Amino acid sequence: MKKITFWGTILLAVCLTLSISSLAWSDSRSDDGSSHGLWSQQEAASQVMNKTYQNECSACHFAYPAGFLPARSWVKIMGTLENHFGENAELDATDSQEIEQYLTAQAGDQDPGRFSRSFMRSIDNVDTPLRISETAYFRREHREVPSGMVLDNAKVRSFANCASCHTGAEKGSFNEHEIVIPDHGRWED
Ligand code: HEC
Numbered sequence: 001m002k003k004i005t006f007w008g009t010i011l012l013a014v015c016l017t018l019s020i021s022s023l024a025w026s027d028s029r030s031d032d033g034s035s036h037g038l039w040s041q042q043e044a045a046s047q048v049m050n051k052t053y054q055n056e057c058s059a060c061h062f063a064y065p066a067g068f069l070p071a072r073s074w075v076k077i078m079g080t081l082e083n084h085f086g087e088n089a090e091l092d093a094t095d096s097q098e099i100e101q102y103l104t105a106q107a108g109d110q111d112p113g114r115f116s117r118s119f120m121r122s123i124d125n126v127d128t129p130l131r132i133s134e135t136a137y138f139r140r141e142h143r144e145v146p147s148g149m150v151l152d153n154a155k156v157r158s159f160a161n162c163a164s165c166h167t168g169a170e171k172g173s174f175n176e177h178e179i180v181i182p183d184h185g186r187w188e189d
């Protein structure tokens with residue numbers, strides 16, 4: 001009994017230290033808007049923090065987390081905006097540079113979050129995917145989602161519309177308990 005209390009106290013102390021230090025870290029890094037504590041990064045995969053990125057890249061779709069693609073993918077996407085999935089999404093040089101800098105600095109190769117790590121592990125070193133929705137990890141995670149709930153669903157239409165099912169996506173959360181498929185309801189595993 002004594003032994004258990006002893007280890008319990010140690011564990012509590014470790015937890016407290018960890019949470020205090022991650023809070024401190026997030027405080028010290030949050031003012032430049034580029035990062036947020038280790039703890040929150042692991043929980044809430046790469047919340048979008050750059051205003052220019054948010055403004056310019058969410059006109060047609062949700063602003064995807066930088067951490068879900070490697071830096072080389074973002075460079076390729078930013079270099080081909082005039083022919084972007086059949087659309088012209090070209091930007092002026094200043095905005096384009098700022099966004100590319102933000103995306104590559106927060107890209108999956110730099111992001112310690114657990115989802116980012118899973119995405120990165122599933123992408124071959126020689127590949128430069130332009131879509132998150134075509135990576136092996138994405139396919140694996142969504143293989144049980146019937147295409148009728150996506151392609152034939154006027155409120156979703158495409159797997160690229162992350163935020164129509166992941167209700168926390170705009171806040172950077174892809175937690176499986178926050179998934180609601182429009183017209184089909186909460187996803188129960
Ligand atoms: C003019 C509209 C438009 C703008 C602006 C736009 N996009 Fe897109 N984007 C699209 C379309 C259309 C698709 C394909 C969506 C689909 O397949 O349903 C797409 C898809 C993507 C995808 C792949 C999604 C996936 O995983 O399937 C990424 C990544 C992406 N865009 C990044 C960006 C970035 C970065 C910017 C800002 C520089 C941007 N987009 C601005 C229209 C746009």
Ligand code: HEC
Pocket residue numbers: 068115132133141142144145149150156158159160161162163164165166174175176179181187189
């Ligand atoms: C049609 C609704 C739908 C869309 C659109 C969708 N997802 Fe999902 N996503 C799901 C469902 C449902 C699951 C859980 C699947 C399971 O548990 O079998 C899931 C799981 C995930 C997971 C793993 C969650 C965990 O806790 O393990 C991640 C990460 C994820 N999705 C990211 C994305 C991203 C990024 C996009 C957009 C590029 C996206 N999803 C688009 C429905 C969707």
